[in-house]
Amino acid sequence: MNETEPPEKGNPPSVLAAETLYKRFRAGSAAVPVLSGAGMIFREGLCYTIRGVSGSGKTTLLHLLAGLEAPDSGRVLYRNQDISRFSRKRLAGWRGRAIGLVFQAYHLLPELTALENVNLPAMLFGERDAKPGWALLEAVGMIHRCNHRPWELSGGEQQRVAIARALRNDPEILIADEPTGNLDEGTGLEVIDLLLDLQRSRGKTLVLATHDSRLARMGDRQLVLTGGKLEPSDRPLVPPTSASAPSSSSGEPRHAPESQSFLRESENPSLLP
Numbered sequence: 001m002n003e004t005e006p007p008e009k010g011n012p013p014s015v016l017a018a019e020t021l022y023k024r025f026r027a028g029s030a031a032v033p034v035l036s037g038a039g040m041i042f043r044e045g046l047c048y049t050i051r052g053v054s055g056s057g058k059t060t061l062l063h064l065l066a067g068l069e070a071p072d073s074g075r076v077l078y079r080n081q082d083i084s085r086f087s088r089k090r091l092a093g094w095r096g097r098a099i100g101l102v103f104q105a106y107h108l109l110p111e112l113t114a115l116e117n118v119n120l121p122a123m124l125f126g127e128r129d130a131k132p133g134w135a136l137l138e139a140v141g142m143i144h145r146c147n148h149r150p151w152e153l154s155g156g157e158q159q160r161v162a163i164a165r166a167l168r169n170d171p172e173i174l175i176a177d178e179p180t181g182n183l184d185e186g187t188g189l190e191v192i193d194l195l196l197d198l199q200r201s202r203g204k205t206l207v208l209a210t211h212d213s214r215l216a217r218m219g220d221r222q223l224v225l226t227g228g229k230l231e232p233s234d235r236p237l238v239p240p241t242s243a244s245a246p247s248s249s250s251g252e253p254r255h256a257p258e259s260q261s262f263l264r265e266s267e268n269p270s271l272l273p
Contacts, residue, residue: 012044014079015172015205016065018230021074023060034060035071036228042173047199047206049219051233056225058209062177065207066099067091096121100166100204102176102195106158108150108165115146118164125169136164140194156187163195167202174199176208180215192218 023035034057042048042065052058063069064076067083075082078098086094108117119133137143140160150158159179166174179195180188192215199206209225210216216224222233 012046014041014077015044016042016207017075017077017080018042018061018065019075019077021061021064021071021076022228023057023064023069023071033228035064037074038225038228038230039074040223040230042205042207044172044205045200045203046220047196047208047218048221048223049216049233050207050209050223050225050230051211051213051216052209052225054211057228058211058225059177061225061230062175062207062209066101066175067095096124097169098172100169100171100174102159102162102166102174102179104178104181106150106155106162106182108158108161110150113147113149114142114153114161117150117161118168121165121168132168133164136167137161139167139198140164154187155183156191159183159191160194163191163198167198167204172205174204174206174208176206178210179208180210180212188212188215 018038018040021035021038022033024031024033026032038057038061040048050058050061060069064071067076067086070084075084077083078094083091083094108114109120112120115130115133115137118136119127119130122129122132134143134146137146140163142157142160142164145153145157145161150161153161159182163179166176174195176195180191183191195206195208196218198204208215208219216222216233223230224233225231
């Protein structure tokens with residue numbers, strides 16, 4: 001792993017770690033490498049920004065960190081526990097409690113109000129108290145829109161609701177994949193300022209992927225994903241291999257839609273503690 005300084009030298013404790021992660025995708029008869037030994041220790045209360053060109057594997061890395069996919073080799077460690085050893089039920093429960101996910105495309109459920117979307121992660125664990133959802137909407141400046149549905153909200157408003165939803169179960173770790181990718185520059189900066197303010201005031205660990213170098217400079221630890229590995233931010237970016245896996249419009253290898261991956265497991269009560 002790239003960061004090995006022990007806590008006694010002034011570093012906060014490790015909460016999540018990527019250990020020599022490898023991941024490939026099939027493109028016809030070819031196996032296309034996306035991650036080639038990526039490693040990093042993510043410590044409590046810090047913001048890590050990960051910059052990379054389109055197709056460099058940022059979404060793949062975040063999926064592995066959140067347990068949405070499994071690496072071909074290597075490990076993801078949560079407080080020194082290998083999440084690949086978790087049962088399917090325990091993994092879904094861990095992700096629902098310890099990880100807050102923020103997606104580029106918001107992934108709010110259209111039939112639910114803003115308040116209902118925020119409270120959904122808690123409802124999946126049997127909690128019916130709406131008050132924490134109210135408080136989070138107030139924290140993101142959306143209390144006045146609590147009864148509106150996603151199609152009645154602007155992109156920036158939807159992302160504010162999505163950030164509140166990510167915080168609903170008070171997770172230790174926030175994982176944000178291009179959270180400003182669908183927003184104009186001004187709205188995007190407002191959303192990032194809000195996300196960083198909430199992360200720092202609540203002591204969360206934030207792992208944020210972006211292609212925007214300005215946003216990347218806002219992190220406490222600034223990294224680039226290049227050549228399938230995480231490197232310090234002063235390293236030059238290496239374009240992905242010319243032989244590419246089937247990709248989405250953003251250039252990343254195709255995945256099952258993030259919200260579907262998350263909700264498909266979390267909606268099944270048999271997978272929750």
